[in-house]
Amino acid sequence: MWKTPGRFSLTGRWCCFPQDPLEDLDAWTESVDKVLACKTGQAAFRDFLRSEHSEENLQFWLACEDYKKIKSVPEMITCANRIYSEFVQTEAPRQINIDCHTREKISSNICQPSLTSFDAAQKLIYCLMSRDCYPRFLTSDIYAALLRRSEATHCWSLACKDAPGPRLAHHLRPEPFQADLEPVATHRLGEMRLTGDSQQGRGSPKRIPATERPSETRPDCADPARLPLNGFTPC
Template identity: 75%
Template sequence: MWKMPRRFSLTGRLCCFPKDPLDDVETWSESVDKVLSCKAGQIAFREFLKSEYSEENILFWLACEEYKKTKTAPEMISSANRIYSEFVQTEAPRQINIDCSTRENITKNISQPTLASFDSAQKLVYSLMARDCYPRFLKSDIYQGLLRRAASR
């Protein structure tokens, strides 16, 4: 799973970013996809979700994106079990908010995971972020502060 760079600051350039992370800030208001397709956007949105105690949503979404890139069966089984135990199972440390039938379906099939094992849950979480969290993110101090910084350069 992708981890936030330790030295990252949304105000400056780092070696892991080919351009200034603030270059894309204005485009983030176009869609949640614009935020999620950019590392700096993911970091800012994650910080916002953390402030709302719902960071598990983006962490689960990112874990699913990485999971879909899995190449081998042993790697898939290991990753599926990690995602399941961290986000899906009842009482998971970062339990995501999904309906019972989606949770039960994943639980029933976790012993034989496929690349699509978490698709339904990922869609639900994406929808929740897009419909609920994203509009608040755009109004947040975090996003508004980044917009001001980008505009003042």
């Protein structure tokens, strides 16, 4: 089984390409070469060909591309026989649509294959895809779904670019309010303090007269004669 790109769905999800690039989507309208040049294009085009029951054309073309990269003779012979039995010979499971002359020529040379054994058949299949399948692909629902996805991704990227980042949002966040600290008035005269009940939420703030507050233990106020007067302690 030849490795081919993952299947594309109209929901915009891929089986094999979680981060498929869509930057060159507009370039696909230039030629079928632009579609075949990237994995995303191959996957989308293959899914379209599957809907037309001609998926074997792309599979054969990709198999020939891999075949021409083989370096060792034993591997080339094995791969040539595999391509021939799967795509070329009569009644093959994925028989491609080529003329009888090209098919017979490949059959006669399959015992001694070369890197150019399938070039003529590959060229015929390329022309078939370029002239027949490719124009319909550009008007298909699959390509339209890709265009919508590309536009939505672009809008989302712009929105993220204009939005404040996490660091900025953190600085804009207000400081937490420390409710567990005991409030202490800055002025001694008429000072307000919370009793134990009010600190625990069981009462309301009460004014504690200055005469009821315990005397401070500062050394310069240790003289009993210098008691607080009207809430003010002279030192």
